[in-house]
Amino acid sequence: MSSSGDDLFTRDDPIFENKELLEINHLPAEGRIVGRDDEISELANAVNPAIFGQSPSNLLIYGKTGTGKSLCAKYISERAVRVAGDEEITAAFAYVDCAQDNTETQAVQTIAHTLNEPSVTDVRIPDKGLSTSTYYKRLWTVLDSQYDVVLVILDEVDKLDDDDILMQLSRAGEAGKLESCKIGVIGISNKIKYKDRLDERVKSSLCEREFVFPPYDANQLRDIMQARSDAFKDGVLEPSVIPRAAALAAREHGDARKAIDILRYAGEIAQSKGSETVREDFVVQARERAETDRFRELIRGSTPHSRYVLQALAVLSLNAAEEDGFRTTKIYDVYEEICRQESSDPLSLRRVRDLLKEHAFLDILEQTRRSGGSAEGSYTEHQLLEDPEVVRTVLVETGDP
Numbered sequence: 001m002s003s004s005g006d007d008l009f010t011r012d013d014p015i016f017e018n019k020e021l022l023e024i025n026h027l028p029a030e031g032r033i034v035g036r037d038d039e040i041s042e043l044a045n046a047v048n049p050a051i052f053g054q055s056p057s058n059l060l061i062y063g064k065t066g067t068g069k070s071l072c073a074k075y076i077s078e079r080a081v082r083v084a085g086d087e088e089i090t091a092a093f094a095y096v097d098c099a100q101d102n103t104e105t106q107a108v109q110t111i112a113h114t115l116n117e118p119s120v121t122d123v124r125i126p127d128k129g130l131s132t133s134t135y136y137k138r139l140w141t142v143l144d145s146q147y148d149v150v151l152v153i154l155d156e157v158d159k160l161d162d163d164d165i166l167m168q169l170s171r172a173g174e175a176g177k178l179e180s181c182k183i184g185v186i187g188i189s190n191k192i193k194y195k196d197r198l199d200e201r202v203k204s205s206l207c208e209r210e211f212v213f214p215p216y217d218a219n220q221l222r223d224i225m226q227a228r229s230d231a232f233k234d235g236v237l238e239p240s241v242i243p244r245a246a247a248l249a250a251r252e253h254g255d256a257r258k259a260i261d262i263l264r265y266a267g268e269i270a271q272s273k274g275s276e277t278v279r280e281d282f283v284v285q286a287r288e289r290a291e292t293d294r295f296r297e298l299i300r301g302s303t304p305h306s307r308y309v310l311q312a313l314a315v316l317s318l319n320a321a322e323e324d325g326f327r328t329t330k331i332y333d334v335y336e337e338i339c340r341q342e343s344s345d346p347l348s349l350r351r352v353r354d355l356l357k358e359h360a361f362l363d364i365l366e367q368t369r370r371s372g373g374s375a376e377g378s379y380t381e382h383q384l385l386e387d388p389e390v391v392r393t394v395l396v397e398t399g400d401p
């Protein structure tokens with residue numbers, strides 16, 4: 001019993017020993033990065049010139065979510081900066097989450113703010129209030145007065161409003177913006193088609209080297225979780241928990257983030273049930289929670305009509321589970337019905353088609369072109385990639401439809 005004698009609160013966590021190992025922003029130490037040795041050494045090769053203060057190649061890393069892109073990019077940047085230091089080269093890296101800093105101004109501000117050491121540069125980088133060009137000018141001053149070389153990681157680079165910052169950063173040297181500092185840009189995207197959208201000039205300078213990170217298989221996911229099993233107290237994890245979580249996460253698309261989320265949630269479920277161990281049956285509930293969380297995150301900020309369209313597809317999928325796709329016109333009929341229930345004017349078929357395309361871009365659904373024979377011509381079918389139950393639950397819970 002504690003000194004105050006109040007036993008309403010638990011002071012000793014019976015499940016977790018070191019929960020931060022399972023937090024999403026945790027950057028695992030070297031020995032805990034599993035199954036990415038080849039990717040890491042290729043990335044190292046591309047940024048290698050940085051350790052001598054020379055221009056590293058600009059890179060683009062693709063791969064589905066949770067395949068370790070951000071992790072490896074940060075890891076390699078950190079290591080390059082450290083080794084450069086041993087060579088008496090002043091290097092640093094800045095990380096920008098473009099889903100959050102999605103305008104050019106915000107992204108430049110973040111880079112400048114991260115890299116600026118005001119006591120050295122005498123430059124101020126306010127949160128806001130300056131024009132984009134002033135932020136750039138200050139960034140160039142910061143870079144030239146402090147560093148020989150910097151790496152800039154642009155995560156979810158496809159979320160940027162436009163390509164201007166890519167152009168500025170990847171060409172700062174040749175455009176004479178920088179006198180001595182060299183920049184290497186590491187772009188990261190889940191969208192394999194991202195490159196097709198880029199301006200030719202940006203494409204040629206940003207995509208000097210490209211990497212595709214493949215999804216993890218169940219064995220790799222198991223090793224990734226095993227390497228963090230010391231997040232739990234000794235003997236708390238039942239032996240079947242990690243293999244089950246790995247099998248579930250591999251069945252979707254080998255997403256390590258989801259695997260780790262499942263493990264953390266399974267521990268939290270054990271805590272809330274007052275169980276002394278984390279049991280295999282908690283894994284299934286944990287997976288549902290991980291799915292729901294991910295989907296909630298995906299549709300955060302989407303407009304009511306974009307949600308009605310998804311709801312229409314979820315309704316169709318739940319009512320005809322055996323069908324593996326639905327035509328736009330069929331979705332539109334259900335969508336119109338939902339609009340009626342919501343007393344909202346439906347958008348045109350064409351707008352709905354665009355909204356479906358946006359959802360496909362976010363990997364919420366998949367579109368397939370089909371040929372209906374000479375009489376019908378070709379048409380598109382849409383299939384949810386998310387569990388329709390999850391889609392419906394989240395849409396209902398988030399209020400709108």
Ligand SMILES: Nc1ncnc2c1ncn2[C@@H]1O[C@H](COP(=O)(O)OP(=O)(O)OP(=O)(O)O)[C@@H](O)[C@H]1O
Pocket residue numbers: 023024025026027028032033034035036063064065066067068069070071072189190224256257260
């Ligand atoms: N090979 C690995 N070894 C250990 N942990 C890993 C590995 N790959 C990914 N992880 C962990 O999985 C989570 C997701 O990884 P990461 O953020 O790098 O994925 P990502 O490919 O960048 O995904 P997204 O595109 O969604 O940002 C992180 O917590 C990361 O630490």
